[in-house]
Amino acid sequence: MTSASIAAQSAEPVIPPPSLIARAVGFFSGTVGLIIKLVLLGAVNALAVWAIGVLLADDKWIAALVIGGATLLIDAVYLVPDRRFIPLKFLIPGTVFLVAFVVVPIVSNVNIAFTNWSTGHNLSKEEAIGAIQETSLVAPADGKTYTAAPATKDGELVLLLADDVTGTPYVGTEDGLEALPPEDVTIQVGTITAAEGYELVQGADLAGVDAELAALVIPAGEDSFVRAEGLTLAIELEPTLTYDETTDTFTNIETGAVFTDNGDGSYAVATGEAIEPGWKTYVGFENFSTILTDPLVRQPFLRVFVWTFSYALLSVLIQFVIGLFLAISLNKPGLKLQRVQRALLVLPFAVPAFLAVLVWRGLLNDEFGVVNEALGTSIPWLFDPTWAKVSALLVNIWIGFPYWFLVCTAALQAVPEELTEAARVDGAGRFQVFKRVTLPLLLVASAPLLIASFAFNF
Numbered sequence: 001m002t003s004a005s006i007a008a009q010s011a012e013p014v015i016p017p018p019s020l021i022a023r024a025v026g027f028f029s030g031t032v033g034l035i036i037k038l039v040l041l042g043a044v045n046a047l048a049v050w051a052i053g054v055l056l057a058d059d060k061w062i063a064a065l066v067i068g069g070a071t072l073l074i075d076a077v078y079l080v081p082d083r084r085f086i087p088l089k090f091l092i093p094g095t096v097f098l099v100a101f102v103v104v105p106i107v108s109n110v111n112i113a114f115t116n117w118s119t120g121h122n123l124s125k126e127e128a129i130g131a132i133q134e135t136s137l138v139a140p141a142d143g144k145t146y147t148a149a150p151a152t153k154d155g156e157l158v159l160l161l162a163d164d165v166t167g168t169p170y171v172g173t174e175d176g177l178e179a180l181p182p183e184d185v186t187i188q189v190g191t192i193t194a195a196e197g198y199e200l201v202q203g204a205d206l207a208g209v210d211a212e213l214a215a216l217v218i219p220a221g222e223d224s225f226v227r228a229e230g231l232t233l234a235i236e237l238e239p240t241l242t243y244d245e246t247t248d249t250f251t252n253i254e255t256g257a258v259f260t261d262n263g264d265g266s267y268a269v270a271t272g273e274a275i276e277p278g279w280k281t282y283v284g285f286e287n288f289s290t291i292l293t294d295p296l297v298r299q300p301f302l303r304v305f306v307w308t309f310s311y312a313l314l315s316v317l318i319q320f321v322i323g324l325f326l327a328i329s330l331n332k333p334g335l336k337l338q339r340v341q342r343a344l345l346v347l348p349f350a351v352p353a354f355l356a357v358l359v360w361r362g363l364l365n366d367e368f369g370v371v372n373e374a375l376g377t378s379i380p381w382l383f384d385p386t387w388a389k390v391s392a393l394l395v396n397i398w399i400g401f402p403y404w405f406l407v408c409t410a411a412l413q414a415v416p417e418e419l420t421e422a423a424r425v426d427g428a429g430r431f432q433v434f435k436r437v438t439l440p441l442l443l444v445a446s447a448p449l450l451i452a453s454f455a456f457n458f
Contacts, residue, residue, distance in 0.1 A: 041078060045071060114282055116265045121278045128279040129243060132250065132267070134217065136241040137225055143236035148228055149192035150201040150213050157212050160185070160192050161226065161234055172218035172226055191232065206231060250275060307389065312457040315396045316450060322397070323404025324442070331412050342409070349402030360395045396457070411445045
């Protein structure tokens with residue numbers, strides 16, 4: 001081999017082996033990648049079809065169209081071989097999670113803020129009308145009572161009845177009462193035991209029809225209904241309110257009072273008395289004005305807001321100060337066992353928060369807690385409102401200060417020694433060097449994290 005050939009071989013570039021990422025990309029680019037892509041797209045489409053079905057059943061057409069359009073767009077991006085779609089292939093997964101976990105909750109909360117959605121106003125208007133009609137049914141003083149037994153016919157739940165006075169048997173459905181031939185119904189010791197053409201629901205099967213039976217209201221006349229009270233008794237009910245679809249009003253049968261739609265999601269009379277339940281409707285800025293004008297809402301809201309703000313601010317501030325102090329204390333060259341001390345200080349951050357809370361609950365026990373025994377006191381850390389706030393702040397600081405210890409330790413390593421040395425040469429003391437050089441540089445690096453930590457604790 002000549003020297004020229006040796007030189008030529010040595011001049012050839014050495015091709016390094018492909019990296020792990022390159023091998024992973026190559027693996028998912030072949031047949032395996034295509035199969036995985038089709039499986040994932042199939043799962044996404046199946047989930048979308050299910051969601052669209054649920055939304056359409058709830059008459060939410062716009063949301064169904066949005067989900068359908070987004071699903072078709074995702075399919076097109078990943079199935080159409082167009083190089084223009086390559087950036088979208090990387091953006092779509094993150095965008096989907098961003099929309100699902102950030103945009104949708106924000107939009108939902110803003111939407112709720114302008115409605116009266118609350119206890120007694122969480123139904124649609126149609127559902128509220130039905131609920132009012134159902135709750136207005138009461139048993140009259142001279143109303144009939146029936147011996148009852150749930151049964152089925154052709155898979156439909158019915159209620160077999162026998163008048164407690166006359167003994168006349170009936171079958172009750174949503175369409176009304178129908179008399180049965182007495183000879184077709186067997187009643188023993190006040191209990192319906194058999195009926196020709198019907199199968200009684202018995203034993204463990206009764207639990208499966210309990211909810212359906214409770215919702216079954218049987219028309220028994222012009223202004224009379226029958227409803228089961230338990231599994232063996234049914235009573236006659238009469239409405240105290242009548243609904244007029246033409247005028248969209250309820251009228252109290254006894255007093256003649258007329259309840260109209262007051263525009264705030266309730267039927268009410270002129271004096272303000274309203275029927276419950278109401279329904280969800282938009283009320284504009286009423287919720288916000290209530291915070292300012294109603295002391296029953298304003299005072300608790302302000303107390304909670306002030307404490308929440310104080311808790312977040314004090315937690316972040318004290319955690320940062322403690323973490324910075326410890327980071328500076330252990331940032332000395334030649335310090336013995338420096339790594340061991342740093343590792344010990346990070347331990348609280350490594351412990352799961354829920355375990356730390358359980359440990360501190362035992363430590364702060366007012367009778368047997370280690371803290372009270374060490375202090376020789378009986379402070380009600382967990383029961384007094386003020387001390388409970390102190391304990392919550394204390395535990396949160398203990399959990400969070402190692403994070404700021406790590407952040408400040410890393411930030412201190414990035415502070416150029418030339419700047420601190422120049423400041424000392426100019427006659428600056430330790431405090432001045434820290435105030436004028438170290439702290440400003442630390443804040444530049446940690447300010448975004450401080451803001452994020454405050455938002456997390458708020």
